[in-house]
Amino acid sequence: MTDSQWPVYQVFERPAPGRPMRASGSVHAVDADMALQNAWAVYGRRPTAVGLWVVPRDVVLMKSREEMAASTLSHSDGRGQGEGSSSSPSGKLPEQTYCVFRRSSGKITYEEATPVVATSTEQAMARAVEQFNGEDWHACWVFPAAAITSSESARGECSFAPQQHKWFRDHKSFPVGALLREAREETEETDDD
Amino acid sequence: MIDDRRRAALEAKLLGLGDDEFILGHRNSEWTGHGPILEEDIAFANLSLDELGHGILWYRIVASLRGKDPETYPDKLVYQRAARDFRNVDVVALPHTDWAFSMLRQYLFDAYESIHVPALAASKYQPIAEAAVKIKQEEAYHLYHTRAWVQRLGLGTDESRRRMQTALDQLWVPFQQLFASGPAESLLVEAGIVPDLRKIYVEWNDAVVPFLESCALVVPENAVVPAMRQPASADYMEPLIAELQEVSKIAPDAVW
Numbered sequence: 001m002t003d004s005q006w007p008v009y010q011v012f013e014r015p016a017p018g019r020p021m022r023a024s025g026s027v028h029a030v031d032a033d034m035a036l037q038n039a040w041a042v043y044g045r046r047p048t049a050v051g052l053w054v055v056p057r058d059v060v061l062m063k064s065r066e067e068m069a070a071s072t073l074s075h076s077d078g079r080g081q082g083e084g085s086s087s088s089p090s091g092k093l094p095e096q097t098y099c100v101f102r103r104s105s106g107k108i109t110y111e112e113a114t115p116v117v118a119t120s121t122e123q124a125m126a127r128a129v130e131q132f133n134g135e136d137w138h139a140c141w142v143f144p145a146a147a148i149t150s151s152e153s154a155r156g157e158c159s160f161a162p163q164q165h166k167w168f169r170d171h172k173s174f175p176v177g178a179l180l181r182e183a184r185e186e187t188e189e190t191d192d193d
Numbered sequence: 194m195i196d197d198r199r200r201a202a203l204e205a206k207l208l209g210l211g212d213d214e215f216i217l218g219h220r221n222s223e224w225t226g227h228g229p230i231l232e233e234d235i236a237f238a239n240l241s242l243d244e245l246g247h248g249i250l251w252y253r254i255v256a257s258l259r260g261k262d263p264e265t266y267p268d269k270l271v272y273q274r275a276a277r278d279f280r281n282v283d284v285v286a287l288p289h290t291d292w293a294f295s296m297l298r299q300y301l302f303d304a305y306e307s308i309h310v311p312a313l314a315a316s317k318y319q320p321i322a323e324a325a326v327k328i329k330q331e332e333a334y335h336l337y338h339t340r341a342w343v344q345r346l347g348l349g350t351d352e353s354r355r356r357m358q359t360a361l362d363q364l365w366v367p368f369q370q371l372f373a374s375g376p377a378e379s380l381l382v383e384a385g386i387v388p389d390l391r392k393i394y395v396e397w398n399d400a401v402v403p404f405l406e407s408c409a410l411v412v413p414e415n416a417v418v419p420a421m422r423q424p425a426s427a428d429y430m431e432p433l434i435a436e437l438q439e440v441s442k443i444a445p446d447a448v449w
Contacts, residue, residue, distance in 0.1 A: 028231070029232065041233075041239055042235050
């Protein structure tokens, strides 16, 4: 038997048209196409997302503020990783756009921030952090925009549209809360006896 | 437009449509918690839920025809009907043997629905047309999903291809049952209420045979569409319905 652990893809969703993307979670898949399908099955079917991206996890650089601070210290020769790139010899490493996702302190989700242009993921990370310019941030992800497989590009016959038409019952339709309260009150009454 | 003879034929047709979807959804739901990976487990469970939901859409029309409440009557049809009164064909009730079997059956069914449902959406009987429009929205994704799996398994490893071929050999002949007409169905076809299944069959065959062959599978040649639609055998339905109705038998008045 071969390794059954399939690669992991990070999943991002657009909560409404024109809104920034935010991280939803991750899925396992053998390739990006299956990842998008799985992402839609796992994160997209409830009417919350109008668009989905999947990105292989191994191209996403993930750093916390502490980790960045530690790595800056280790480069204490005065040349931060993000510096000097604009003066780097042209033609060596092509510049490309990197997507930036930021998690603010006290928040649980990563939200899309302004993308940066860089020649490497590390440089993109440094530039992203620079761009936060002291603003609140707790952790940051960067990855090349070219690594995105998006439901928002031409997908032919397959619709990844939100399931607005479904008559599914959301959790509010199930009177679990009321039943629990009822049960609790009954228990309390019994306790009082 | 609906006289008594047509009404009887229409009820039989709608029960057949509903039961095919519902029983397939139920069989597939048996994979819940047993899928090959968590993501596919969820995806396939969602597909199963869709099929159960489609069954209910057809049951609601049966309810209206019988003057019953479309909200509560579908539950009665599912939980209070004897196994022998279900009108689905064998192929949707066959117990699954492995993942390849369930995935291939779902693919063949999705391919059938992708042709059949748009034709139903053109029905001159408004409730059928409306239900078909709702179902159609979900079928594009179903077909996309199951095609991808048939392709991966057919063109995957020796083992996955062997399992797919075994599944095809098991499913191909019984699957033809879905294209057999029910009692007095020609009355409905003449009235433009349902499409002629012979046409649906030709289109389905033209779509699935080249696709299966492109997945390195050999399509059996010995398939014939039966002259008349037959309800599924009690051998499959009795145990399936016993399990499906187990809880409702213990607590018939339970509300959820």
